[in-house]
Amino acid sequence: MLAFGAQAAEERFEIRNAFAQPVDGVWQLTAIVDLSLSRAALDALAEGIPLTLVLDIEVSRERRFLLDEGVAELQQRWRLEYDALSERYVVVNLNSRAQATYPSLEQALDDLSRIDGLPLIDENLLVAGSRHDVSLRASVEIGGISTAVKLLVFWREWSRSTEWYTWSIRP
Amino acid sequence: MIRRWLPLVIGIGIVLWVVALALLAVTTRDSEEFGRLQPWILMVNAAAVLVLLALIAGRFSELIRERREHVPGSRLRSQIVMMLSALVLAPLLIVFTFSVLFLTRGIDSWFHVEVRQGLTDALGLSRAALDLRMREFLARTERIAEDLEYERETQLFNALAEHRRLADAQEILVVSAGGQVEAWAAAGLLDGMPPSPPNEALLQARGGQPFVSLDPVASGGYVIRSAVPIGVASSLQGRRVLVAVYPVPQRLADLAEAVQGAYQQYGRLSYLREPLKVSFVLTLSLVLLMALLAAVYGAFFFADRLVQPVQDLIGATRAVAKGDFETRVARGSKDEIGYLVTSFNDMTKRLARARAEADASRQAVESERTSLAVILARLSTGVISLEPDLTIRVANHSAGDILGTDLQSRAGQPLESVAAEHPLVAQFLAAVKPHVAAGQTEWREQVALKADSGRRELMCACTALPGEGDEPAGLVLVFDDITQLLHAQREAAWGEVARRLAHEIKNPLTPIQLSAERVRRRLLGSLAERDAEVLDRATHTIVQQVEAMKQMVNAFSDYARAPAVELASFDVNKLVREAADLYHAQDARVRFELDLDPEGTVIEADRGRVRQVLNNLLTNSLEALEGRDDPRVTIETRRLAGAGVRCVELAVRDNGPGFHRDLAGQMFDPYVTSKPKGTGLGLAIVRKIVEEHGGRIEADNDPSGGAQVRVWLPVDEASRGATLPRATKRPEPRREHA
Numbered sequence: 001m002l003a004f005g006a007q008a009a010e011e012r013f014e015i016r017n018a019f020a021q022p023v024d025g026v027w028q029l030t031a032i033v034d035l036s037l038s039r040a041a042l043d044a045l046a047e048g049i050p051l052t053l054v055l056d057i058e059v060s061r062e063r064r065f066l067l068d069e070g071v072a073e074l075q076q077r078w079r080l081e082y083d084a085l086s087e088r089y090v091v092v093n094l095n096s097r098a099q100a101t102y103p104s105l106e107q108a109l110d111d112l113s114r115i116d117g118l119p120l121i122d123e124n125l126l127v128a129g130s131r132h133d134v135s136l137r138a139s140v141e142i143g144g145i146s147t148a149v150k151l152l153v154f155w156r157e158w159s160r161s162t163e164w165y166t167w168s169i170r171p
Numbered sequence: 172m173i174r175r176w177l178p179l180v181i182g183i184g185i186v187l188w189v190v191a192l193a194l195l196a197v198t199t200r201d202s203e204e205f206g207r208l209q210p211w212i213l214m215v216n217a218a219a220v221l222v223l224l225a226l227i228a229g230r231f232s233e234l235i236r237e238r239r240e241h242v243p244g245s246r247l248r249s250q251i252v253m254m255l256s257a258l259v260l261a262p263l264l265i266v267f268t269f270s271v272l273f274l275t276r277g278i279d280s281w282f283h284v285e286v287r288q289g290l291t292d293a294l295g296l297s298r299a300a301l302d303l304r305m306r307e308f309l310a311r312t313e314r315i316a317e318d319l320e321y322e323r324e325t326q327l328f329n330a331l332a333e334h335r336r337l338a339d340a341q342e343i344l345v346v347s348a349g350g351q352v353e354a355w356a357a358a359g360l361l362d363g364m365p366p367s368p369p370n371e372a373l374l375q376a377r378g379g380q381p382f383v384s385l386d387p388v389a390s391g392g393y394v395i396r397s398a399v400p401i402g403v404a405s406s407l408q409g410r411r412v413l414v415a416v417y418p419v420p421q422r423l424a425d426l427a428e429a430v431q432g433a434y435q436q437y438g439r440l441s442y443l444r445e446p447l448k449v450s451f452v453l454t455l456s457l458v459l460l461m462a463l464l465a466a467v468y469g470a471f472f473f474a475d476r477l478v479q480p481v482q483d484l485i486g487a488t489r490a491v492a493k494g495d496f497e498t499r500v501a502r503g504s505k506d507e508i509g510y511l512v513t514s515f516n517d518m519t520k521r522l523a524r525a526r527a528e529a530d531a532s533r534q535a536v537e538s539e540r541t542s543l544a545v546i547l548a549r550l551s552t553g554v555i556s557l558e559p560d561l562t563i564r565v566a567n568h569s570a571g572d573i574l575g576t577d578l579q580s581r582a583g584q585p586l587e588s589v590a591a592e593h594p595l596v597a598q599f600l601a602a603v604k605p606h607v608a609a610g611q612t613e614w615r616e617q618v619a620l621k622a623d624s625g626r627r628e629l630m631c632a633c634t635a636l637p638g639e640g641d642e643p644a645g646l647v648l649v650f651d652d653i654t655q656l657l658h659a660q661r662e663a664a665w666g667e668v669a670r671r672l673a674h675e676i677k678n679p680l681t682p683i684q685l686s687a688e689r690v691r692r693r694l695l696g697s698l699a700e701r702d703a704e705v706l707d708r709a710t711h712t713i714v715q716q717v718e719a720m721k722q723m724v725n726a727f728s729d730y731a732r733a734p735a736v737e738l739a740s741f742d743v744n745k746l747v748r749e750a751a752d753l754y755h756a757q758d759a760r761v762r763f764e765l766d767l768d769p770e771g772t773v774i775e776a777d778r779g780r781v782r783q784v785l786n787n788l789l790t791n792s793l794e795a796l797e798g799r800d801d802p803r804v805t806i807e808t809r810r811l812a813g814a815g816v817r818c819v820e821l822a823v824r825d826n827g828p829g830f831h832r833d834l835a836g837q838m839f840d841p842y843v844t845s846k847p848k849g850t851g852l853g854l855a856i857v858r859k860i861v862e863e864h865g866g867r868i869e870a871d872n873d874p875s876g877g878a879q880v881r882v883w884l885p886v887d888e889a890s891r892g893a894t895l896p897r898a899t900k901r902p903e904p905r906r907e908h909a
Contacts, residue, residue, distance in 0.1 A: 046438075047434035048436075049439050084431060087298075096388075100369075101386050145446070149450045
């Protein structure tokens with residue numbers, strides 16, 4: 001498991017693919033995130049410290065001669081931790097409080113990395129025919145550390161974020 | 172105003188600082204508390220460090236500037252600051268070093284291998300206990316699956332409920348080969364369909380391998396999830412799976428959770444070991460830095476408290492040194508410095524009192540000196556104060572007046588140098604020097620000075636100024652011009668002689684004359700011609716000589732007689748013109764040049780006696796001009812005013828031979844004449860008349876040749892008693908010829 005973590009740490013941490021499509025009047029998000037954890041995050045997870053995965057989503061409408069109009073902002077948060085007694089990885093959706101357990105970190109990350117059919121915005125809130133930009137960014141941070149410690153030991157990587165992944169939709 | 176509130180501000184700042192430090196310590200230890208405040212608390216502490224740094228930098232620059240400008244007390248202030256800072260720095264560094272040492276070792280001691288091993292063993296033990304349970308529950312599930320293999324679908328729900336109750340399961344359900352839940356039974360009421368079991372359980376069970384796992388639940392605690400296939404799989408439909416979820420017994424669940432929590436907490440701390448050490452050391456360093464900076468700033472504060480009275484004392488001492496004895500230093504404390512301040516204030520008070528007394532004494536001396544100067548200035552007696560080396564220290568106006576030069580302005584110069592320029596002073600010094608050379612300091616002598624205007628008799632007295640030891644501090648010469656006094660005495664003597672002559676000689680003259688005439692009448696006719704001729708010549712000579720003697724006696728009588736002066740106002744210029752006309756008529760050869768003051772020269776005097784003065788002077792001039800080729804007489808009048816004196820100066824000059832040098836100073840004495848037929852009373856009478864009018868007369872030789880006599884007559888009665896000028900500079904003459 002840790003061997004996999006060490007291998008995964010060398011991989012890229014980015015939004016591999018994302019798109020949105022309307023389903024029954026609601027635009028739904030589908031995305032695949034390459035969740036490669038850093039060595040510090042893997043060590044923290046192994047020691048029982050939870051990791052927090054944050055998915056920031058922004059929808060804005062493009063306007064001529066004016067700044068883009070923010071239409072919606074959405075944040076999805078998950079907590080990933082290792083339960084030493086059951087030897088299982090626990091993923092908790094902090095928005096819905098839904099919980100799932102996995103026998104391996106690979107399976108847990110595989111589940112976390114696939115965002116499938118996440119309701120994004122009601123179709124009625126978008127202006128038909130206008131171009132809208134959807135931006136997506138994923139972050140992983142080591143939880144349970146005081147801000148003071150984070151500020152004082154600022155040189156350690158306490159969190160990691162992907163670049164913004166943006167694409168356009170036209171309802 | 173700022174100084175008044177400064178202690179309060181500093182106090183509040185210290186309290187805030189301590190609170191910020193305490194909060195920093197708390198928040199560093201526990202991440203849950205004050206989570207949002209942590210950045211602010213760090214910022215407050217960092218700001219406090221910056222503020223202290225700025226304050227200390229300002230104080231240091233101020234101290235350096237004061238040291239460069241050599242401000243009093245700056246050296247002491249810097250020494251105190253350095254000393255206090257060093258005193259604080261050493262223990263702080265020691266405490267810091269040991270604190271860091273103990274801190275790091277203390278944190279390291281938390282993570283002994285034995286602790287981790289113990290926790291791992293406890294965890295393993297918990298797992299072993301739970302594995303036993305898990306196997307037991309898996310066996311139950313397998314038995315239920317065997318029972319359900321041939322159960323009809325219509326009875327499946329009831330069978331499941333019965334089995335769940337008998338097996339004491341929390342939840343039990345049957346999943347078809349397609350993955351749908353066919354039937355289920357649960358301990359409580361479920362809203363809708365039960366959640367799908369994990370895929371891994373279904374996949375493993377369908378593969379023919381029973382599945383059992385310990386699952387943590389969101390609400391806390393654990394459940395044991397098991398999945399087994401039901402029956403033999405048909406080729407078309409695949410196997411159904413029975414999934415049963417069993418609760419972990421409460422006691423076991425609590426213990427297991429406690430072990431899990433401890434293990435997790437230990438792991439968390441183990442992971443944060445280095446960051447915690449770093450953050451603790453940094454916090455400690457921040458606290459140390461702030462304490463050090465506060466101590467340095469406090470050193471400045473206490474240095475100010477200590478040095479300020481010393482600075483005040485230094486400033487006050489300088490003020491006293493400059494003469495400001497009113498300077499007082501405020502007493503701020505009751506310690507030794509306060510006692511010193513009180514002593515200093517007492518000293519300045521006494522100094523101020525002593526200076527006031529000295530000022531009063533000096534003023535008294537000044538007042539005495541001023542009075543003395545006034546007295547000296549008003550004295551007609553000349554006073555000269557000399558240094559032992561005969562340098563003029565002080566001289567009054569009369570001294571200069573008598574010696575013919577301004578001695579007041581020559582103060583500080585040797586009398587010798589003044590004597591080189593002024594003959595009278597030289598004669599005076601020649602009379603003084605022998606006494607000085609002989610070491611005489613107390614002497615009195617009558618000194619005769621020869622001036623162009625005549626002989627001056629001075630009565631001079633000398634006394635020594637008391638000095639240190641036997642040496643005198645100087646000499647004081649006091650001298651009076653007694654020329655007038657001596658003259659008056661001679662005048663009185665001559666008057667008495669003249670009066671006696673007139674009385675004793677005039678009375679027998681008439682009988683002599685009458686007797687001679689009678690003898691002549693009686694015997695002239697009876698004598699022989701030769702005898703008669705002798706008698707006639709003899710009696711004629713007797714009568715002539717008696718007549719001459721009568722005239723001489725009358726002249727003496729006139730001199731001795733002092734008729735009352737009849738004052739009346741008249742113009743001297745008019746009198747001069749009349750006299751000039753009269754004498755010009757007598758001798759037309761003589762040229763009269765008149766230079767008369769156009770402003771008018773009216774005086775109050777006895778016109779007849781002033782005329783006599785003029786006549787005598789003109790007579791003398793004409794007699795002196797006999798035999799000259801170009802006889803010339805100049806008469807000048809000028810009106811003079813100043814210093815309460817108004818007078819008319821009358822000057823008569825001729826171009827004759829002038830006064831004989833031997834007669835200098837004696838021209839106005841009776842019977843002093845250079846003329847063979849003169850009685851010697853002309854100028855004596857002139858001076859007598861002038862002095863009767865309160866006037867003054869001087870006679871000398873004109874530098875251009877000839878004799879000149881100058882007469883000053885007071886204009887009125889008010890000016891008669893004042894001192895008339897000895898000589899005045901003549902303006903350019905305005906000639907008027909008679």
